[in-house]
Amino acid sequence: MTRPLNFQQIQAFKAVMESGTTTRAAQVLNTTQPSISRRLSELRQATGLELFDLHNGRLRPTREGQQLYRSVRKHFEGLEHIETAARVLRKSGSGVLRIGSTPTLAAGLLPQVIAAFMQQHPKTYINLQTHGTPQLKEYLSQGLLDFVLTTGHLEHGDVITNSLLKSRAVCLLSRNHALAKSRSIKADQLRAQRLILLDENDDIMIAMRGKFPFQPGHENVAVETNSSLTICALVAAGVGVGVVNPFVANTFADQLAVLRLDPPIPIEVTLMRSAALAPSMLASRFEEMLMSQTWLDRVGGSK
Structure with a gap:
């Protein structure tokens, strides 16, 4: 008749499988060899399985023992993942902030905000993932991100969207371009240029x-x-004239001329978070900083 297993029995079995002998297993677990042997005996009685046989004076796992060890290994791998997460939390001190962003916003909008946030919360561990909007939405729905920043539009009932700021697309030219000193570029002027554009979608x-x-x-x-x-x-590099959102243009402002488009092309930055989960304290504080007028002014956005 089988009996309930306990953690000490499983731990002793795993140690013997990995070290090869009860003596070494006892050293690994900081206990005695008789204690390991007793746990193995209890495990054999609890499972009703012969897990080892004695071969040339040494324990040798049976087929059942090998199969049980594979299941035990998977269990301990799960525990190791939990221990890893705990180490990350300990390392972060105040906690972990998991941000998803499109690459352009990660390069043009977030660096200054993250720098200021880390000054206020120096023990915070930030994980920043950059992907396209559909992939970010998928990660958010899986609970892998605290919030997402995007200029894309994605309607889903399981996320809460908050318009962070509104701005306009800009035209980029090399510094020596004939129109580089202009304040804006009109449609007919743009059509006459050698263009570098985003995909049609x-x-x-x-x-x-x-x-x-x-x-x-x-x-x-x-x-x-x-x-x-x-x-x-x-x-x-002088290949042509481009049209991008203003946030990524900021990262190249010292190398390029940045002109307004006439007529304007609206750009909206949206913050998305899961409707099923309440935001963490850190996520709420980061969102408050993003929403502050100071940051909107720095990136040239207007509500």
Whole structure:
């Protein structure tokens, strides 16, 4: 008749499987060899299984013992994941903040905010993940992120969205471009340039189609890409003229001329968090800092 197992029996069994002898297992667990032998005997009685046999004076696991060990190993791997999470929490002191962001916002909006936040909460551990909006939404629904920052639009009932700030897309030119001294660039001027644009499904390009007559394959479109950071780098290299959101443009402001678009292309930064979970104290404080007018002014946003 089988009996309930206990942790000491499982621990002794695992130690013997991994060390090879009851003597070494006792050293690993800081106990005595008779104690290990007793736990193995209890485990054999509790399971009704022969887990070892004696071969040339040494314990040798049976097939049942090997199969049981695989299950035990999986259990302990789960415990090790918990211990890892606990170590992260201990390391962070005040806690962990898990932020999801699109790459452009991670590069152009978040660095100064994170720096200021870490000054106020120096023991906080921040994990920043950068992905496209659909992937960020998936991670948020799985509970892997505290909140998400995006300029994309995604309607889902299981998330709470908060409009963080509104701004406008900008045009990037090299410093020596003929229009570099201008304050803005109009549609007819933009059409005449060698263009570097985002993919047609990007929100900026969807908005542009209603105001600027650009279609895929337009003769002046030299490069299409899914990365605003790539557009900035290509413009800096002299490949052409680009259109991006203003936050990523800030990171290249010392290398490029940044012009307003006429007519304007609206850009909205949205903060998304799970409707099923209450925000942590750290997440709430970070959101308050993001919403403060100080940061909106620094990135040139307007409500």
